[in-house]
Amino acid sequence: MKKSLGVSIGSSGRSSAGDGEEDETSKTAIASYQARDEEIERRKMEVRERLESQITRAEEEAKRLTQVWAELEELTDPMRKEVSNEKEYKEAMEAFQEKSNERSQLTTSLMELLNESEKFRMRKLEELSKIANLKA
Structure with missing residues (x-):
């Protein structure tokens, strides 16, 4: 390495003062990248938590909807039974x-047959009375 005027030149031909700035820039870029990466991770976690x-x-x-549905089924079950009972009652009344x-x-027909008989x-x-009167 050569030194001239207090600035050293490395094997790449660059001055070490420039290397320091590059190192600082690299560190800043890496820190910025890490900060963005951490922000992205933080947001991902927030989104995951909200989700x-x-x-x-x-x-x-x-x-809750399943419970409400079951309660409605319980309420409609007696209604179905009631409707079924009403339907049976109507059918029984129609049959009656x-x-x-x-x-x-049949009673009318029987009365007619009795009258004819x-x-x-x-x-x-x-006729028997006439026959009996004629013989007597």
Whole structure:
């Protein structure tokens, strides 16, 4: 190494004062890069924390929705039973009405047959009475 005027020249041909500035610039650049890298990491962590918080909140809300859904199912179950009972009642009433109508039709037919039978019996009795009167 040669020294001239208090400034040394290294093997690369540069002065050591320039090396000091380069070292300082490199250190500053590295420090700046590390600071940016740390800032990026910090922001990533913040975003990750917010995301985890939102996911946790969403999971809790999903659980709550599941509970509400189950409660609604419990409420609608008795309603379904009630509707089912009403439907059964209506069907039973319709069947009763049909049977009642059928019964009244059969009763009417029976009354007509009884009347015809009574008329037929009366005619036969009159015929027998005439035959008995003729023989007597």
